[in-house]
Amino acid sequence: MTKQLPTKAPSKLDTLEKLLKRKNGASIAEMTKATGWQQHSVRGAMAAALKKRGHIISSDKIDGVRRYRIESAS
Secondary structure (H helix, E strand, O other): OOOOOOOOOOOHHHHHHHHHOOOOOEEHHHHHHHHOOOHHHHHHHHHOHHHHOOEEEEEEEEOOEEEEEEEEEO
């Protein structure tokens, strides 16, 4: 009988990355709701941690709401 290792739950940064990889990306409000972080923490994670992972993040204003998404990964 093999022993199964417990699976690690995705981190909040992984959750943020998944939201940004969606076709329409995500708004700051969607990201704060999904992570429980404040707006400045979400912006900081995009500016630092996700860029360190090699992602390029772009933003567009659609119907008056700014949406962010991952352009490409290296």
